[in-house]
Amino acid sequence: QLIAHCLAKGQQALVLIPEIGLTPQTLARFTERFGSGIAVLHSGLNDTERYAAWEAARTGAASIVVGTRSAIFSSLLRPGLIIVDEEHDGSFKQQDGFRYSARDLAVKRGQLEGATVVLGSATPALETLHNALQGRYGHHRLTRRAGAGELPALRAIDVRREALQGGLSEALRDAIASTLQAGQQVLLFLNRRGYAPALQCHDCGWIAQCTACDTRMTVHRRQRRLRCHHCSANVRLPQACPACHSTRLLTNGLGTEQTEDVLRSTFGAWPIHRVDSDSMQGKGAMQALVAKVQQGAPCILLGTQMLTKGHHFPGVNLVAVIDADALLFSADFRGEERMAQLLTQVAGRSGRAGDAGQVLVQTHYPDHPLMQAMLTESYAEQARRLLQVRQEHGMPPHGRLILLRTDSPATETGEQFLGAVRQQTEPGLPPGCRLIGPLPSPLQRRANKFRNQLLAMAPDVRRALQLARLLVHCAEQHPARQGLNWSIDVDPLDLG
Structure with missing residues (x-):
């Protein structure tokens, strides 16, 4: 309706997904509602397609522009409305190269161009919610699901002492069978692609490590490869241990490929679709799958976060989180927020066409406070509690973070550079600001570069900007020798 009102005034609407x-x-939805005059901008276009869409936006030939984060820079002849759908999603933040937040730029662009900005989400980021509660943003609450859908019932499955098959408990397997036999669809969420996250020798304890990163290689059994999910290095899956030559190699942990194997052996009579970045390759792969699933025939969807981001599967009546414990323990201060958002979004795939549906969450820690909050509180209640905790510790949105990071062939090079920057910066720190580090990044070695970081904290935006300028000025005074590169990120989402 807002878009229709915008177009009626002869203006253009920009929609970020x-x-x-x-x-x-x-x-498809916009074409059905508004007809032609819609341009699409994203990184999957070739140069000719991208230029045509850009020109359509710039000349006003396109009344609606739909795109991913980079579309925020598209030139509009008559901007009137900017919509950021699923505004909480981390993909709106460009985290390397030219760093920016498309959501924050949308707000600023709306201010500069006099356009209305709508930030939409069932699980708004704490920064956005804080701005709404403080009256900086208008706050519109949608208290009912679209259409006839009802909210699903959530239940935890205690998997302690359970015999799991491919990560699936007996209770979950029974629920899957009942749902399929009732002619409905099942969505299983496991945020770990590959077959297993580690390969280990049973005789000597050797573990397959990436030679370029401080991390283990992931087993991809379909391709018979070991892959690093950080630097993309890959090697052939060994037949024997390179240390002791034993052939007794074990896979540790769970991935979507492994669960898929169990599902096919147990529920082979029904279609099973694995949805992750390995299986959904090729232009139109995801579109074809969504169209097939939306036909409504009973099936099983197994996938990673790709399944949680706004897809509409009206036939899904059962949603299950196979390994909720992987979300419980995070060293990142945003971990609790991300867990609440992710589980709420996953649960939102169930019961979208009438029946309430059910959501089952497998865990070894059913009594953990975060798990109890997820089962008994709405996202709004969890978010308000997390905001209170952030305020007590001066963390965003009640404070601002700045990350100065180095990548260098030797860790000492980065430590010395950041140490010198800190020493030069400290005498001129704005009041209330402080520095932490230099410290090694949680994943210190990545793609044969050692990463170190200096974390800066400021109580408000004004002093954060002063501090950022000071850090850049001081960093520029020190030559980046021996292959060192440095970058600064204001409001970083990734501290790893």
Whole structure:
């Protein structure tokens, strides 16, 4: 309705979505409602397609522009409305190269161009919610689901002492069978692609490590490869241990490939679709799958976060989180927020067409406070509690973070550079600001570069900007020798 009102005034609307995979269904909905005059911008286009869409936006030939984060820079002849769908999603933040937040730029662009900005989400980021509660943003609450859908019932499955098959408990396997036999669809969420996150020798304890990163290689059994999910290095899956030559190699942990094998052996009579970045390759792969699933025939969807981002599967009646414990323990201060958002978004795939549906969450820690909050509180209640905790510790949105990071062939080079920057910066720190570090990044070695970081904290935006300028000025005074590169990130989402 807002878009229709915008177009009626002869203005253009810009709609940002978090993933390329959502483009086809969004475009289909808009075409059905508004007809032609819609341009699409994302990284999957070739140069000719991108230029045509850019020109359509710039000349006003396109009344609606739909795109991923980079579309925020598209030139509009008559901007009137900017919508950021799923505004909480981390993909709106460009975290390398030219760093920016498309959500924050949308707010600023709306201010500069006099356009209305709508930030939409069932699980708004704490920064956005804080601005709304403080009266900086208008706050519109949608208290009912779209259409006839009802909110699903959430239940935890205690998997302690359970015999798991591919990560699936007996209770979950029974629920899957009942749902399929009732002619309905099942969505299983496991945020770990590959077959297993580690390969280990049973005789000597050797573990397959990436030679370029401080991390283990992931087993991809379909391709018979070991892959690093950080630097993309890959090697052939060994037949024997390179240390002791034993052939007794074990896989540790769980991935979507492993669970898929169990599902096919147990529920082979029904279609099973694995949805992750390994299986959904090729232009139109996700679009074809969504169209097939939306036909409504009973099936099982197994996937990673790709399944949680706005896709509409009206036939899904059962949603299950296979390994909720992987979300419980995070060293990042945003971990609790991300867990609440992710589980709420996953649960939102169930019961979208009438029946309430059910959501089952497998965990070894059913009594953990975060798990209890997820089962008994709404996202709004959890968010308000987390905001209170952030305020007590001076963390965003009640404070600002700045991350100065170095990448260098030797860790000492980065430590010395950041140490010198800190020493030069400290005498001129704005009041209330402080520095932490230099410290090694949690994942210190990545792609044969050692990463170190200096974390800066400021109580408000004004002093954060002063501090950022000071850090850049001081960093520029020190030559980046021996292959060192440095970068600064204001409001970083990734501290790893």
